[in-house]
Amino acid sequence: MTAISEGMPREAGRLGKFSWALFDWANQPYFTVVTTFIFAPYFTSFVASTPAEGQAYWGYTQAIAGALIAILSPVFGSIADAGGARKPWIVFFSSLCAIGAFSLWWAAPGMESGIFWILAGIIVGTIGVEFSIVFNNAMLPSLVPAERMGRLSGFGWGLGYIGGLIALFIVLLGFSLPEVPLFGLSKVTHEPDRITGPMAAIWLIVFIIPMLLFTPDRPANDLPKSAAVRQGLKSLMTTLRSLKNYRNIIFFLIARMFYNDGILALIGFSGIYAAGLFNWGTTELGIFGILINFFAIAGCFIGGYLDDRLGSKPTIVISVLGLAFASVGVLSISDGQVLFGLPAAMPVEEGALFASPAEMVFMVFAFIMGLFFGPAQAASRTLIARMAPPEKAGEFFGLFALSGKATAFVAPLMIGIVTSATGQQRPAMIVIFILLMIGAALMSFVREPAHK
Structure with missing residues (x-):
């Protein structure tokens, strides 16, 4: 059909x-x-x-x-x-x-x-x-x-x-x-x-x-x-109204609302945070974006292999935890310090591109972020396809799309409030980490149907 x-x-x-x-x-x-x-x-x-x-x-x-x-x-x-x-x-x-x-x-x-x-x-x-x-x-x-x-x-x-x-x-x-x-x-x-x-x-x-x-x-x-x-x-x-008969899908859609908000915020605000911290201009941000995209493409291929071998749910959980780890890594970097206290030199004027120790540490966590971004999104789409009843696939894919939009404003709003309250950019990264961890925790209630 x-x-x-x-x-x-x-x-x-x-x-x-x-x-x-x-x-x-x-x-x-x-x-x-x-x-x-x-x-x-x-x-x-x-x-x-x-x-x-x-x-x-x-x-x-x-x-x-x-x-x-x-x-x-x-x-x-x-x-x-x-x-x-x-x-x-x-x-x-x-x-x-x-x-x-x-x-x-x-x-x-x-x-x-x-x-x-x-x-x-x-x-x-x-x-x-x-x-x-x-x-x-x-x-x-x-x-x-x-x-x-x-x-x-x-x-x-x-x-x-x-x-x-x-x-x-x-x-x-x-x-x-x-x-x-x-x-x-x-x-x-x-x-x-x-x-x-x-x-x-x-x-x-x-x-x-x-x-x-x-x-x-x-x-x-x-x-x-x-x-x-x-x-x-x-x-x-x-x-x-029919969702009450599909509690497993409800758990997944709620979990996705949290980790998807965290993922989008991490991608959107990591560049903003780096620009403010390292005083990056267009060149640095452009190269940063290109490198992130290349790692994301590679992550999609790796994630597709994991999805077939391990299943969609483990791929999502691994990817979301990887992104949470990357967000903590970014959070650990401040002016002159990395990993919550280790001294690290900041970039100097006319210095080489991404040559300062602080920038190098940031780029490592950014590459980790790029690797896990694609698999989390791609495996989510695969999982809803495996969970939805075939006769209701269209309706549940529509609800899946809605779940990605319904709370998309939450992370930016929370980041805006935290930034305004503290007057600093760094504490906003805590919001992203919390959203990712809540999403990963809620995935423990999701049962993936057998597909092999």
């Missing part, structure tokens, strides 16, 4: 499927160069008054965006499930993301007025890209039979990794490393950092064009949007 329903394309052609997968390539640079490795650390270190204030502001923006995404995702997901055309919604939300990302160009160093407009741009951009992903993902069942969805989805995921790496290389080789950056950008006013917003916006708009042209979409229907929302929410409530 396939997932292709009556009235939908039997199967998209190769160009249509490739163009759909290219959407991951199109949106990934926003996450890579804007919200993780380049613009976010720049904002916290140079736009805000202090790194601690900047980290707090960034935590609040991600919390607000995450809360709105969690509240509205079921609504927009229900519209997608109602069977209407998805491309108009993708165009709308991608345009919203592009507008928000492009506005980041005006995030000047030390700006006193207008900073809340920049924060609004970050929120708008993040909401736009996340909702565009919701509708693009909803196109997948109409493109290939169910037995081949994994391959197409994985191909898109891989393209996304590559797109993010290429975007980082462009930032480094085109804007950061040259004495005179492309387009004559000024390093004094941090234009190479600020250009990442417009760059991600243009990249997104250009590379969604093939999907709009070549990927088949569902035909528009006459169902009013309000009716689609009611129908989708009714289906969601039915699924939620």
Whole structure:
């Protein structure tokens, strides 16, 4: 039985499927160069008054965006499930993301007025890209039979990794490393950092064009949007009520909420913490991001082997504990000290890249973080596939996606509160460690079905 329903394309052609997968390539640079490795650390270190204030502001923006995404995702997901055309919604939300990302160009160093407009741009951009992903993902069942969805989805995921790496290389080789950056950008006013917003916006708009042209979409229907929302929410409530019969899955989804929040926060705030601690600029952060991505790709291959050999649950627990260990390692580093007290020299001006002992220790823990990030996420997806009843696979995958969004604002909010209360960046890493450990502990209540 396939997932292709009556009235939908039997199967998209190769160009249509490739163009759909290219959407991951199109949106990934926003996450890579804007919200993780380049613009976010720049904002916290140079736009805000202090790194601690900047980290707090960034935590609040991600919390607000995450809360709105969690509240509205079921609504927009229900519209997608109602069977209407998805491309108009993708165009709308991608345009919203592009507008928000492009506005980041005006995030000047030390700006006193207008900073809340920049924060609004970050929120708008993040909401736009996340909702565009919701509708693009909803196109997948109409493109290939169910037995081949994994391959197409994985191909898109891989393209996304590559797109993010290429975007980082462009930032480094085109804007950061040259004495005179492309387009004559000024390093004094941090234009190479600020250009990442417009760059991600243009990249997104250009590379969604093939999907709009070549990927088949569902035909528009006459169902009013309000009716689609009611129908989708009714289906969601039915699924939620039925969860009482699937306690094992409930334990897993709750555990995932905790460790997934910790994972996303660790990736998002580790670069921000390093930028504030070591005074890293675009070059250091870009290379840091590239190295992390290479280790993450390697971790995915290793994690896939462990998943098949040991099972999804052990792979998740090992990965989450590995990430918790990495977070403690990062937490152990402060100004002039590593491992909670050992003296370690900090970087000096004009020093070699990552040459100081403190930076070297940080990079070791960052590589550990990269190795375990991919396996934790990939094995989670495998586990829900093994646990969900075949006749309810679609519903439980939808609930799995919702569980990743519902509490996505918690970690950034807690980090923002802790940073504001202490006036320091370092204590916020404790929040990440606690979330990871709670998630790992809750996994002990999950029973993985036999799959061999």
